[in-house]
Amino acid sequence: MVGDYYKTLDINRNATDADIKKAYRRLALKFHPSSNRETGSTETFCQLGEAYDVLSDPRKKATYDKFGEDGLTGGIPPEFGSSGAWSSKYVYHGKPEKTFRDFFGGDNPFADFLTNDTPLQFGGLQPGAVKTQGPQIERDLHLSLDDLFHGCSKHIKISHRVMNEDGHTSGIKDKILAINVKPGWKEGTRIIFPKEGDQGPNCIPGDIVFIVRQTSHSLFVRQHNDLIYKAQITLQMALIGFSVDVQTLDGRLISIPVNDIVHPSYHKVVTGEGMPLSQDPERRGNLIITFDIQFPKKLSADRKYLIKHALTFK
Incomplete structure (x- = not known):
């Protein structure tokens, strides 16, 4: 682990993506082990590669900025996993030459490039060189x-x-x-x-x-082209019927009657109230309503007696 990635690249924490690239370009060329006997440093070059690998990736950078070294290398806690930040443990691959080649392009970076400030003293654009993407x-x-x-x-x-x-x-x-x-x-x-x-x-x-x-939604869970909506109902509602009011994503309030007895695995399908199909936006998936039945926490003896007789079928 490098430590302070921003310090390694000699930039502040408000640096833009362009600032990060400029800093890595300047320092990687300066400290590349093959570039100069006076400034070339394998250790520094590796530290620069790791710092750029993290700060150039928005997800890794977001994790490092918010949770620091521990969050980046140890993985962020599950309760923060929905934030979109990097959630797995980060380990640098340890190949700064690969980071360097990926940044500059080509298998021999020094054969191709001149910097804005100082031309490289070895190489340059090679006549007849084959361009690679x-x-x-x-x-x-x-x-x-x-x-x-x-x-x-x-x-x-x-x-x-x-x-x-x-x-x-x-x-x-x-x-x-x-x-x-x-x-x-x-x-x-x-x-x-x-x-x-x-x-x-x-x-x-x-x-x-x-x-x-x-990103997650407060009311719906998407399942392919369908939308899942969970309604909380009482045991009484589950047994005698009710209606569910749902605010749709296009701003309508729809009322869905439920006349069936709602058992734990029951769900109500409302055709054509799901997500539009990307190939044919005029068609839509379904709205699937699931139910969370709230059971009473306590029942008096009288209520138990009434329920017992009410549920005694002859």
């Missing part, structure tokens, strides 16, 4: 159930490296990516932006992929 970058896109029911537009700012006109130096630029969320999209839906990753002289930019992560 950089690694795919994946980011979570957290959406509410309402977003996925109605559809919406999300605008996300990314910071990526682009080549300057001279073809040798590069800089960090911000770009806004627009995502049109379609009604009915599910957890795990992948939205791909081709070649929006970092550029390099001998590197084709990798794709940026956003993966839909659905």
Whole structure:
């Protein structure tokens, strides 16, 4: 464990994604064991790789910022697991060269790049070099159930490296990516932006992929295209009938009569009141109502007598 990742990259805790990339680029080139006999350091280079691996990943960074080293390496407590932060135990893979190659692209990073400040003294753009595509970058896109029911537009700012006109130096630029969320999209839906990753002289930019992560809802649980709603009812209601009022995601209040006897495994299906189907938003899944029957905690002798005779069938 490095300790203070921000201190390792010589940045403050308000650093943006672009600041993190700039800091890693500068320091990784400076301390790479092959770059310079005076500054090259295997230990420092490994620490830089671990710090960048954590701070460049929103989920790992969120866990580190909120729970510190213990939360990152030990895993966050289950009660915090729904926050969207990294929940498993983090261990750096210990391969700073891999982190370096993934950042700059190519198997021989020093063969391709010149920095903004100082050209590398060995290598540069190799004539006739075969361009390879950089690694795919994946980011979570957290959406509410309402977003996925109605559809919406999300605008996300990314910071990526682009080549300057001279073809040798590069800089960090911000770009806004627009995502049109379609009604009915599910957890795990992948939205791909081709070649929006970092550029390099001998590197084709990798794709940026956003993966839909659905946040929890106060009333409904989603199950594929169906919505599950749990209603609390009394034992009396379970036996003699009642109606359930449900506020739908599109703002309607619907009343569902229940005339059956509600037993523990009973559920009521309301057709066409679930999530829209992503391929055909005019069609919808079902609303499934389950029931939590509240039994009385105590019964007097008189009430027991009455219930006994009321439930005696002849």
